[in-house]
Amino acid sequence: MKALVYPAWDTLEIREVDPPSPAPGEVIVRVAAVGICGSEVEAVASRSPRRPPPLIMGHEFCGEVEEVGPGVGEVVRGERVVSSSIISCGRCAECRTGATHLCPRREVLGMNRPGAFAERVAVPAAALHPLPERVSPLQGALVEPLANxxxxxxxxxxxxxxxxxxxxxxxxxxxxxxxxxxxxxxxxxxxxxxxxxxxxxxxxxxxxxxxxxxxxxxxxxxxxxxxxxxxxxxxxxxxxxxxxxxxxxxxxxxxxxxxxxxxxxxxxxxxxxxxxxxxxxxSYAVTARDLETAIGLFAHGRIEIEPWVRPFALAEGPRVFRELLAAPPSDYAKALLLP
Ligand SMILES: [Zn+2]
Ligand SMILES: [Zn+2]
Incomplete structure:
Protein backbone atom coordinates (compact mmCIF):
# COMPACT_ATOMS: atom_id res chain seq x y z
CA MET A 1 0.00 0.00 0.00
CA LYS A 2 1.01 3.64 -0.37
CA ALA A 3 1.96 5.60 2.73
CA LEU A 4 3.36 9.00 3.59
CA VAL A 5 6.44 7.87 5.49
CA TYR A 6 8.71 9.85 7.83
CA PRO A 7 11.81 7.68 7.31
CA ALA A 8 14.47 9.97 8.80
CA TRP A 9 14.78 13.45 10.33
CA ASP A 10 13.64 16.22 7.97
CA THR A 11 12.36 13.73 5.35
CA LEU A 12 8.82 12.89 4.26
CA GLU A 13 8.08 10.79 1.21
CA ILE A 14 5.47 8.57 -0.41
CA ARG A 15 6.57 4.95 -0.28
CA GLU A 16 5.18 1.53 -1.01
CA VAL A 17 5.00 -0.31 2.36
CA ASP A 18 3.59 -3.64 3.56
CA PRO A 19 -0.07 -3.31 4.51
CA PRO A 20 -0.85 -3.92 8.21
CA SER A 21 -2.52 -7.12 9.35
CA PRO A 22 -4.83 -7.10 12.37
CA ALA A 23 -3.57 -8.41 15.73
CA PRO A 24 -6.18 -9.96 18.06
CA GLY A 25 -8.75 -7.31 18.98
CA GLU A 26 -7.79 -5.09 16.04
CA VAL A 27 -9.36 -4.11 12.74
CA ILE A 28 -7.90 -2.72 9.54
CA VAL A 29 -9.41 0.61 8.53
CA ARG A 30 -9.28 1.73 4.90
CA VAL A 31 -8.47 5.42 5.45
CA ALA A 32 -10.86 7.85 3.70
CA ALA A 33 -9.34 11.11 5.00
CA VAL A 34 -6.64 12.02 7.51
CA GLY A 35 -5.68 15.40 8.93
CA ILE A 36 -2.18 16.78 9.33
CA CYS A 37 -1.96 17.88 12.96
CA GLY A 38 0.01 20.92 14.10
CA SER A 39 1.75 18.63 16.58
CA GLU A 40 3.10 16.58 13.67
CA VAL A 41 4.38 19.60 11.77
CA GLU A 42 5.97 20.80 15.01
CA ALA A 43 7.50 17.32 15.58
CA VAL A 44 9.21 17.36 12.19
CA ALA A 45 10.30 21.00 12.56
CA SER A 46 11.83 20.46 16.01
CA ARG A 47 13.02 16.84 15.48
CA SER A 48 10.86 15.97 18.47
CA PRO A 49 12.04 12.92 20.45
CA ARG A 50 8.33 12.14 21.04
CA ARG A 51 7.97 11.18 17.35
CA PRO A 52 11.31 9.72 16.23
CA PRO A 53 11.57 8.38 12.65
CA PRO A 54 11.12 5.93 11.04
CA LEU A 55 7.41 6.44 11.49
CA ILE A 56 4.06 6.70 9.72
CA MET A 57 2.30 9.59 11.48
CA GLY A 58 -1.41 10.49 11.33
CA HIS A 59 -3.94 10.29 14.19
CA GLU A 60 -6.93 12.30 12.91
CA PHE A 61 -8.81 10.09 10.46
CA CYS A 62 -11.90 8.25 9.44
CA GLY A 63 -12.51 5.36 7.11
CA GLU A 64 -14.20 2.04 6.58
CA VAL A 65 -13.50 -1.23 8.36
CA GLU A 66 -11.96 -3.49 5.76
CA GLU A 67 -10.76 -6.46 7.78
CA VAL A 68 -11.64 -7.74 11.24
CA GLY A 69 -9.02 -9.46 13.39
CA PRO A 70 -9.47 -12.39 15.77
CA GLY A 71 -11.58 -11.74 18.86
CA VAL A 72 -13.40 -8.70 17.46
CA GLY A 73 -17.12 -9.23 17.86
CA GLU A 74 -18.97 -5.95 17.67
CA VAL A 75 -17.44 -4.30 14.58
CA VAL A 76 -18.47 -5.33 11.08
CA ARG A 77 -16.72 -5.04 7.73
CA GLY A 78 -17.79 -1.97 5.78
CA GLU A 79 -18.71 0.02 8.89
CA ARG A 80 -17.74 3.73 8.72
CA VAL A 81 -15.66 4.66 11.75
CA VAL A 82 -13.47 7.22 13.43
CA SER A 83 -10.80 6.26 15.94
CA SER A 84 -9.51 7.73 19.12
CA SER A 85 -5.93 8.94 18.71
CA ILE A 86 -5.14 7.39 22.09
CA ILE A 87 -4.96 3.67 22.72
CA SER A 88 -5.22 3.16 26.48
CA CYS A 89 -4.61 0.03 28.54
CA GLY A 90 -8.12 -0.22 30.04
CA ARG A 91 -6.83 -1.58 33.35
CA CYS A 92 -4.93 1.15 35.24
CA ALA A 93 -6.44 3.52 37.83
CA GLU A 94 -6.82 6.31 35.23
CA CYS A 95 -8.57 4.02 32.74
CA ARG A 96 -10.86 2.57 35.42
CA THR A 97 -11.98 6.06 36.46
CA GLY A 98 -12.69 7.19 32.89
CA ALA A 99 -9.54 9.28 32.34
CA THR A 100 -8.35 6.97 29.55
CA HIS A 101 -6.48 9.85 27.87
CA LEU A 102 -4.19 10.10 30.93
CA CYS A 103 -3.38 6.37 31.00
CA PRO A 104 0.36 6.07 31.78
CA ARG A 105 0.56 3.08 29.39
CA ARG A 106 -1.24 4.89 26.55
CA GLU A 107 -0.08 4.66 22.98
CA VAL A 108 -0.74 7.39 20.45
CA LEU A 109 -1.43 6.50 16.82
CA GLY A 110 1.27 7.85 14.57
CA MET A 111 3.59 8.24 17.54
CA ASN A 112 4.06 4.90 19.36
CA ARG A 113 2.37 2.83 16.66
CA PRO A 114 1.89 3.26 12.90
CA GLY A 115 -0.60 5.99 12.06
CA ALA A 116 -3.05 6.80 9.29
CA PHE A 117 -0.97 8.66 6.67
CA ALA A 118 -1.52 5.53 4.60
CA GLU A 119 -4.16 3.64 2.68
CA ARG A 120 -4.73 1.34 5.67
CA VAL A 121 -4.13 1.41 9.40
CA ALA A 122 -4.52 -1.19 12.17
CA VAL A 123 -6.55 0.01 15.18
CA PRO A 124 -7.92 -1.79 18.26
CA ALA A 125 -11.68 -2.20 17.81
CA ALA A 126 -12.15 -0.71 21.31
CA ALA A 127 -10.86 2.67 20.06
CA LEU A 128 -13.48 2.97 17.29
CA HIS A 129 -16.66 5.03 17.12
CA PRO A 130 -19.28 4.57 14.40
CA LEU A 131 -19.70 7.51 12.05
CA PRO A 132 -23.27 8.36 10.98
CA GLU A 133 -23.97 8.48 7.24
CA ARG A 134 -24.63 12.24 7.30
CA VAL A 135 -21.10 13.00 8.59
CA SER A 136 -18.86 13.37 5.51
CA PRO A 137 -15.35 11.88 5.22
CA LEU A 138 -13.82 15.37 5.55
CA GLN A 139 -15.84 16.00 8.71
CA GLY A 140 -14.97 12.51 9.93
CA ALA A 141 -11.25 13.28 9.73
CA LEU A 142 -11.90 16.37 11.87
CA VAL A 143 -13.74 14.53 14.64
CA GLU A 144 -10.56 13.96 16.68
CA PRO A 145 -9.35 17.58 16.62
CA LEU A 146 -12.92 18.79 17.26
CA ALA A 147 -13.03 16.43 20.24
CA ASN A 148 -9.92 18.22 21.57
CA SER A 283 -6.23 20.19 28.48
CA TYR A 284 -4.82 17.09 26.82
CA ALA A 285 -6.35 14.95 24.08
CA VAL A 286 -9.80 13.40 24.23
CA THR A 287 -12.02 10.86 25.93
CA ALA A 288 -14.55 8.55 24.27
CA ARG A 289 -17.29 10.91 25.41
CA ASP A 290 -15.59 13.93 23.74
CA LEU A 291 -15.42 11.97 20.47
CA GLU A 292 -19.14 11.12 20.66
CA THR A 293 -19.97 14.79 21.32
CA ALA A 294 -17.81 15.86 18.37
CA ILE A 295 -19.58 13.36 16.07
CA GLY A 296 -22.92 14.77 17.27
CA LEU A 297 -21.86 18.37 16.59
CA PHE A 298 -20.97 17.44 13.01
CA ALA A 299 -24.12 15.36 12.55
CA HIS A 300 -26.23 18.34 13.63
CA GLY A 301 -24.45 20.81 11.35
CA ARG A 302 -22.99 22.93 14.15
CA ILE A 303 -19.43 23.08 12.82
CA GLU A 304 -18.37 25.10 9.81
CA ILE A 305 -15.27 23.75 8.03
CA GLU A 306 -15.40 25.26 4.55
CA PRO A 307 -13.53 28.54 5.37
CA TRP A 308 -10.45 26.85 6.82
CA VAL A 309 -10.08 23.21 5.68
CA ARG A 310 -8.36 22.04 2.45
CA PRO A 311 -8.25 18.48 1.11
CA PHE A 312 -5.24 17.17 -0.84
CA ALA A 313 -4.37 13.80 -2.37
CA LEU A 314 -2.09 11.65 -0.18
CA ALA A 315 0.55 11.88 -2.94
CA GLU A 316 0.74 15.63 -2.30
CA GLY A 317 1.55 14.98 1.37
CA PRO A 318 5.33 15.65 1.18
CA ARG A 319 4.77 18.97 -0.60
CA VAL A 320 1.98 20.03 1.79
CA PHE A 321 4.20 19.18 4.77
CA ARG A 322 7.06 21.24 3.29
CA GLU A 323 4.71 24.20 2.88
CA LEU A 324 3.37 23.86 6.42
CA LEU A 325 6.95 23.69 7.71
CA ALA A 326 7.89 26.85 5.82
CA ALA A 327 5.04 29.06 7.08
CA PRO A 328 1.40 28.81 8.18
CA PRO A 329 -0.67 29.01 4.96
CA SER A 330 -2.87 32.06 4.54
CA ASP A 331 -5.76 30.34 2.76
CA TYR A 332 -6.42 27.39 5.10
CA ALA A 333 -5.71 26.28 8.67
CA LYS A 334 -6.06 22.50 8.31
CA ALA A 335 -4.83 20.20 5.55
CA LEU A 336 -6.54 16.86 5.03
CA LEU A 337 -4.99 14.05 2.99
CA LEU A 338 -7.18 11.67 0.99
CA PRO A 339 -5.45 8.30 0.46
ZN1 LIG B 1 -3.81 16.14 16.47
ZN1 LIG C 1 -4.60 2.68 31.45
Missing amino acids: AVHVWALLGQRFPEVVVVIGCGAIGLMAIQVARAGGALTLVAADTSDARLAMAHAVGAEPVLNPARQDLQAEVRELTRGRGADVVIDAVGTAATRRAAVVAARPGGEVVWIGLHGDATEVPGRDVVLGERRITG
Missing part, protein backbone atom coordinates in the same frame (compact mmCIF):
# COMPACT_ATOMS: atom_id res chain seq x y z
CA ALA A 149 -11.93 21.45 21.61
CA VAL A 150 -14.89 19.64 23.19
CA HIS A 151 -12.50 18.37 25.87
CA VAL A 152 -11.48 21.97 26.67
CA TRP A 153 -15.13 22.96 27.00
CA ALA A 154 -15.93 19.94 29.18
CA LEU A 155 -13.21 20.97 31.65
CA LEU A 156 -14.92 24.31 32.42
CA GLY A 157 -16.98 24.90 35.51
CA GLN A 158 -19.11 27.69 33.97
CA ARG A 159 -22.27 26.81 32.04
CA PHE A 160 -23.03 30.05 30.15
CA PRO A 161 -19.90 32.20 30.08
CA GLU A 162 -20.65 35.62 28.66
CA VAL A 163 -17.27 36.42 27.12
CA VAL A 164 -14.92 33.72 25.86
CA VAL A 165 -11.53 34.66 24.39
CA VAL A 166 -9.69 32.19 22.16
CA ILE A 167 -6.01 32.95 21.62
CA GLY A 168 -4.64 31.30 18.48
CA CYS A 169 -6.83 30.64 15.43
CA GLY A 170 -5.26 27.47 14.10
CA ALA A 171 -7.47 24.40 13.71
CA ILE A 172 -7.95 23.88 17.47
CA GLY A 173 -8.73 27.56 18.05
CA LEU A 174 -11.25 27.62 15.17
CA MET A 175 -12.88 24.49 16.61
CA ALA A 176 -12.86 25.97 20.14
CA ILE A 177 -14.72 29.07 18.90
CA GLN A 178 -17.46 26.90 17.40
CA VAL A 179 -17.69 24.55 20.38
CA ALA A 180 -17.99 27.60 22.67
CA ARG A 181 -20.82 28.94 20.52
CA ALA A 182 -22.61 25.57 20.57
CA GLY A 183 -21.92 25.38 24.30
CA GLY A 184 -23.72 28.60 25.16
CA ALA A 185 -21.03 31.31 25.10
CA LEU A 186 -22.51 34.71 24.25
CA THR A 187 -19.54 36.74 22.97
CA LEU A 188 -16.66 35.03 21.17
CA VAL A 189 -13.42 36.96 20.91
CA ALA A 190 -10.61 35.60 18.75
CA ALA A 191 -6.97 36.71 18.87
CA ASP A 192 -4.19 35.86 16.42
CA THR A 193 -1.22 37.69 14.93
CA SER A 194 -2.29 36.56 11.41
CA ASP A 195 -5.05 38.59 9.76
CA ALA A 196 -5.76 35.64 7.46
CA ARG A 197 -6.47 33.43 10.48
CA LEU A 198 -8.61 36.17 12.03
CA ALA A 199 -10.70 36.25 8.85
CA MET A 200 -11.27 32.49 9.24
CA ALA A 201 -12.21 33.02 12.91
CA HIS A 202 -14.69 35.70 11.91
CA ALA A 203 -16.14 33.38 9.25
CA VAL A 204 -16.87 30.74 11.91
CA GLY A 205 -18.51 33.17 14.31
CA ALA A 206 -15.92 35.14 16.31
CA GLU A 207 -16.72 38.82 16.86
CA PRO A 208 -14.65 40.86 17.58
CA VAL A 209 -11.34 39.56 16.27
CA LEU A 210 -8.14 41.10 17.63
CA ASN A 211 -4.58 41.18 16.34
CA PRO A 212 -2.14 41.46 19.29
CA ALA A 213 0.57 42.60 16.84
CA ARG A 214 -1.38 45.86 16.56
CA GLN A 215 -3.79 45.81 19.49
CA ASP A 216 -3.39 45.46 23.25
CA LEU A 217 -5.34 42.27 23.94
CA GLN A 218 -5.70 42.88 27.67
CA ALA A 219 -6.94 46.47 27.16
CA GLU A 220 -9.39 45.44 24.40
CA VAL A 221 -10.85 42.64 26.54
CA ARG A 222 -11.15 45.02 29.52
CA GLU A 223 -12.96 47.51 27.32
CA LEU A 224 -15.34 44.84 26.11
CA THR A 225 -16.12 43.58 29.62
CA ARG A 226 -16.54 46.89 31.46
CA GLY A 227 -13.13 46.44 33.05
CA ARG A 228 -13.68 42.94 34.42
CA GLY A 229 -11.88 40.60 32.02
CA ALA A 230 -13.17 37.52 30.20
CA ASP A 231 -15.06 34.68 31.85
CA VAL A 232 -13.07 32.08 29.94
CA VAL A 233 -9.78 32.38 28.06
CA ILE A 234 -8.50 29.47 25.96
CA ASP A 235 -4.85 29.48 24.90
CA ALA A 236 -4.59 27.41 21.73
CA VAL A 237 -1.02 28.49 20.97
CA GLY A 238 1.02 27.35 23.95
CA THR A 239 3.91 29.76 24.15
CA ALA A 240 4.99 31.41 27.41
CA ALA A 241 3.67 34.74 26.06
CA THR A 242 0.21 33.47 25.06
CA ARG A 243 -0.24 31.52 28.30
CA ARG A 244 0.54 34.66 30.26
CA ALA A 245 -1.77 36.72 28.01
CA ALA A 246 -4.56 34.22 28.71
CA VAL A 247 -4.19 34.63 32.48
CA VAL A 248 -4.17 38.44 32.43
CA ALA A 249 -7.20 38.57 30.09
CA ALA A 250 -9.36 36.55 32.51
CA ARG A 251 -11.67 38.17 35.05
CA PRO A 252 -11.42 37.49 38.79
CA GLY A 253 -12.92 34.02 39.26
CA GLY A 254 -12.44 33.37 35.55
CA GLU A 255 -11.13 30.22 33.96
CA VAL A 256 -8.09 29.77 31.76
CA VAL A 257 -7.48 26.61 29.74
CA TRP A 258 -4.12 25.92 28.15
CA ILE A 259 -4.26 23.47 25.25
CA GLY A 260 -1.37 24.64 23.02
CA LEU A 261 2.01 23.03 23.58
CA HIS A 262 4.87 24.92 21.95
CA GLY A 263 6.93 25.81 24.98
CA ASP A 264 7.41 24.46 28.48
CA ALA A 265 8.54 26.92 31.17
CA THR A 266 5.94 29.67 31.63
CA GLU A 267 5.75 32.63 33.98
CA VAL A 268 2.33 33.91 35.04
CA PRO A 269 1.48 36.74 37.46
CA GLY A 270 0.97 34.92 40.75
CA ARG A 271 -0.99 37.80 42.26
CA ASP A 272 -3.62 37.61 39.50
CA VAL A 273 -3.99 33.89 40.09
CA VAL A 274 -4.13 34.01 43.91
CA LEU A 275 -5.93 37.30 44.60
CA GLY A 276 -8.27 36.87 41.64
CA GLU A 277 -8.86 33.12 42.10
CA ARG A 278 -8.24 32.64 38.40
CA ARG A 279 -8.11 28.97 37.57
CA ILE A 280 -5.62 27.54 35.08
CA THR A 281 -6.36 24.09 33.67
CA GLY A 282 -4.33 22.08 31.20
